[in-house]
Amino acid sequence: TTGVSDALLEGLNPQQREAVLYRGQSLLIVAGAGSGKTSVLTRRIAGLLQSREAWPSQILAITFTNKAAAEMRERVRGLIGEAADGMWISTFHSACVRILRRQAEAMGMKQSFTIYDTADSRALMKRIIKELDADTLGFTVGGALSRISRLKNELTDVEAFARTANISDPKEAVLLEIFRQYTAALRRANALDFDDIISETVFLFRAFPEVAALYQKRFRHVLVDEYQDTNHAQYALVRELVQPPRFAEGSGERPLPGASLTVVGDSDQSIYAFRGADIRNIVEFERDFPHSKVILLEQNYRSTQNILDAANAVISNNFDRKAKNLFTVVGSGEKIVGYTGYSGHDEAQFVADEIEKLRDAGASYNDVAVFVRTNSQTRPLEEIFIRSAIPYRIPGGTKFYERAEVKDAMAYLIQVANPDDDLALRRIMNVPKRGIGPATEAAMQAHAERLGMPLREVLRDAPQLGLGPKVTTAIVELGELLDEIGATVATAAPADILTALLTRTGYHQSLKNSGDPQDEARAENLEELVSQAKEFRTANPEGTLIDFLTGVALFAAADEIDDHDGSVSIMTLHTAKGLEYDSVFLTGLEEDLLPHRMSVNEAGGLAEERRLFYVGITRARKRLFLSLAASRASFGDVSVAMPSRYLAEIPGELIEWRQSAGGGFRGGAQGRLRAAPMRDSYSLPPAPKQKTEWTTPITNKVRDNGDLTLAVGDRIRHTDFGDGRVTAVTGAGPKAVAEVQFEQAGRKRLLIKIAPIEKV
Ligand code: ATP
Ligand code: MG
Numbered sequence: 001t002t003g004v005s006d007a008l009l010e011g012l013n014p015q016q017r018e019a020v021l022y023r024g025q026s027l028l029i030v031a032g033a034g035s036g037k038t039s040v041l042t043r044r045i046a047g048l049l050q051s052r053e054a055w056p057s058q059i060l061a062i063t064f065t066n067k068a069a070a071e072m073r074e075r076v077r078g079l080i081g082e083a084a085d086g087m088w089i090s091t092f093h094s095a096c097v098r099i100l101r102r103q104a105e106a107m108g109m110k111q112s113f114t115i116y117d118t119a120d121s122r123a124l125m126k127r128i129i130k131e132l133d134a135d136t137l138g139f140t141v142g143g144a145l146s147r148i149s150r151l152k153n154e155l156t157d158v159e160a161f162a163r164t165a166n167i168s169d170p171k172e173a174v175l176l177e178i179f180r181q182y183t184a185a186l187r188r189a190n191a192l193d194f195d196d197i198i199s200e201t202v203f204l205f206r207a208f209p210e211v212a213a214l215y216q217k218r219f220r221h222v223l224v225d226e227y228q229d230t231n232h233a234q235y236a237l238v239r240e241l242v243q244p245p246r247f248a249e250g251s252g253e254r255p256l257p258g259a260s261l262t263v264v265g266d267s268d269q270s271i272y273a274f275r276g277a278d279i280r281n282i283v284e285f286e287r288d289f290p291h292s293k294v295i296l297l298e299q300n301y302r303s304t305q306n307i308l309d310a311a312n313a314v315i316s317n318n319f320d321r322k323a324k325n326l327f328t329v330v331g332s333g334e335k336i337v338g339y340t341g342y343s344g345h346d347e348a349q350f351v352a353d354e355i356e357k358l359r360d361a362g363a364s365y366n367d368v369a370v371f372v373r374t375n376s377q378t379r380p381l382e383e384i385f386i387r388s389a390i391p392y393r394i395p396g397g398t399k400f401y402e403r404a405e406v407k408d409a410m411a412y413l414i415q416v417a418n419p420d421d422d423l424a425l426r427r428i429m430n431v432p433k434r435g436i437g438p439a440t441e442a443a444m445q446a447h448a449e450r451l452g453m454p455l456r457e458v459l460r461d462a463p464q465l466g467l468g469p470k471v472t473t474a475i476v477e478l479g480e481l482l483d484e485i486g487a488t489v490a491t492a493a494p495a496d497i498l499t500a501l502l503t504r505t506g507y508h509q510s511l512k513n514s515g516d517p518q519d520e521a522r523a524e525n526l527e528e529l530v531s532q533a534k535e536f537r538t539a540n541p542e543g544t545l546i547d548f549l550t551g552v553a554l555f556a557a558a559d560e561i562d563d564h565d566g567s568v569s570i571m572t573l574h575t576a577k578g579l580e581y582d583s584v585f586l587t588g589l590e591e592d593l594l595p596h597r598m599s600v601n602e603a604g605g606l607a608e609e610r611r612l613f614y615v616g617i618t619r620a621r622k623r624l625f626l627s628l629a630a631s632r633a634s635f636g637d638v639s640v641a642m643p644s645r646y647l648a649e650i651p652g653e654l655i656e657w658r659q660s661a662g663g664g665f666r667g668g669a670q671g672r673l674r675a676a677p678m679r680d681s682y683s684l685p686p687a688p689k690q691k692t693e694w695t696t697p698i699t700n701k702v703r704d705n706g707d708l709t710l711a712v713g714d715r716i717r718h719t720d721f722g723d724g725r726v727t728a729v730t731g732a733g734p735k736a737v738a739e740v741q742f743e744q745a746g747r748k749r750l751l752i753k754i755a756p757i758e759k760v
Contacts, residue, residue, distance in 0.1 A: 003050060004021060004047040004051050013036075016039075016043075019040045026262075027260075027262045027294075027295065028289075029262070029263070029295050030295075030296055032266055032298070033269060033618030034580065037265070038225055041061065043079065045059055045089075045223065046075075046080045049084055054220055056085060060095065060222045061224075063089065064229065065558040066091055066554065067558055069089045092237065093197050096198055100192070101546075106207075113190045115192055116191050117194075120423055125144055126141050128144075128181045144178050148179055148182060149275075152199045153233050155199055157183075157203065188420065188422070189422055190420040198234055202233055209248075212243070213245035213247055216246075216258065217245045222259050224261075226264075228269055228270040228277070228282045230281050232276065233276075235278070242260075244256055244257055261289065263282070269577065269614065269615050270611060271574060273608050296324070300327065301328070303618060303621055304328065304621075305328055305331060306336060306624075307336065310624070310650045310654050312325055314613055314649045318610055336654050338626045338655045338656065338657040340628055340657070340659050341629040343630070343632070343633075344632050345384065347588075348381045350627060350658075352384045352388040355585075356388065356390070358623070363582060365390065366563055367581060368569075368583045368584075370568060370571075371576055371585065373594045373596055391567035393560075393565065393569055395559075395561045396556070400525070408507070412505070413548075415482060416485050417545050425455045432505060434478065444458045456479070459476065460479050462479070490544065493534075494547075498533050511523040557571070558575050576615060582620075582621045583620065586625065587627050587628075588632075590632065591643070591644055595646075640751065640753050705755070718742065718755065722743060723743050724740040724741055
């Protein structure tokens, strides 16, 4: 392999270099965070192309997000200085949809199949559970869907499940029936759900070796990033792809070896077990791919030594892992900063203040990320950021495509692209209002079932249904409109199709005319969707409506991250995978949040949460802030929060703890009242904005008044509100709340255990 230029190898350490140049059948690169796994994969692709060992069309690279795929494509282009168009760099899902569309016929589907998102799957499941009365057996929509998802991730289809299910157990028997009906309904609708996309591709390859051979022959190099988060179905797919092609006898094709396989991963960063990710895929790689070469990377190029030491210390508490120690040559860097806020708002204020300081020191907002464990934690951050005029963005937070009016418009598009999709038609049948009520819909549904036809065809048959003349006309007209616009889908631009639907149905106008300001906003969202469709066509001049629908269906939170829009990103730890930022704030480091309360009783749950923490820490290049609040509001309740157990795993000397001003007594309140408006349902006082910063001895303990008991009539002194008298006490133990009439600050409710108060 001399065809790889020195320039391409420049700056690589010996192990990285070896990983780029190795030319065997299978290569496993295992390494900790920030050691250059993704970079090496990218250079390896560039090297294969540069040396002409592979044509672009022979490369299949799998990334975890669409955004990562786009970046990798750009980097390869940057490295070899030319566009490599035939390359497939994409997520598992995008690659499989591409394969399935081409092979739809073999699968027994139409090429125009649509992809159900979670809401669609839920709507379908809801009907099935209702029809089967399965809720009486304890089935919930979410529960049934997650069972089915797990089955699909394990490549168990309905027939396989029927063979293994214990149907003398009524619950199991009903699950089988639910699975059967759910699958049949998807098939009838010419639709796939998210998990089907992978499992159906595997089934396709297994059922049609000649189809599999097309891809086995084509892809000579298969490369997978973030391999630790593959589930069984994805693993099986990779195995299928790298088999030697099985040519039909007499085909005249010469035998070919299987494709070369490169996977990179870090089992310490496996954080998608809930989606079926299986660390065994990486741990057992050497067994599954004998003679594979294993390369370890240990030098980290991302973070300072202090950050790495913290990450190493935390993750070393997980059992069953290969010890590895990341090192860097950039030096220890700044200390990690810890902060215990008085409340979620106080914590958020700390984050905002520190971000402003970073900015004063020359950083850009884009260099900063704030991580949360769950979406619900973003609210106080957003409030304070808005108040402090800090531009921010929450990838996946706008849920644009989940809005009702956007889903309506999408349902129109889906219905014209895929007339078999009853769910989409039911959604828009009476949007805008056409006088098609539940009784009419039921009559149409019954007709469809009687004749075994999709609902769409019933629109044409409406005159036979004996409905009123007005509604009959409305139904027939809808059918004609859909047919007419449907005839254009293969060629017309998605935005034109959408515009035609929105204007000719009158939907857009009906929202504009309603006089309700909410509807005005809805109309604007529809306009935004049209712009998105236009942008899509600009980016993909050949893109059809089906392509647009696929893009929307596979769009994920992480794809929304914009590195150049001048805003701070607030995101969940799951979304943060693979990314890096100069400054990182890890917030809400409390028991019940991290580890999340749902994980504590699950086998392996605590280890998985620790890996999440590890992923969060290792995103930081230069500065890491760890924060928590002493009390937190959730579900309208406010409760004492305890520091996350994982904080104690970081060696104390790495962190400089700062406490909220509300965390210590300063006595003699001078009426320093804060008038900051509180939008939270609780009325704990907002802590004063930090004026002086002081370092306390290392303590990550929250303030605790122990068993201070208060009774009506007691006089107390509060750090911020001054003197007051207790007028009522409710609740007991750590949840006891005192109502206090302050002399100057008025009436407040305080959580006794943690409020900065003393009896006087
Ligand atoms: P993660 O586990 O978080 O996915 P990773 O192992 O994929 O991380 P990369 O993202 O590839 O690591 O690299 C981390 C950072 O280190 C990037 O900014 C990358 O450009 C840089 N880097 C990688 N290798 C080198 C090198 N040899 N010299 C200088 N910088 C490097
Ligand atoms: Mg990476």
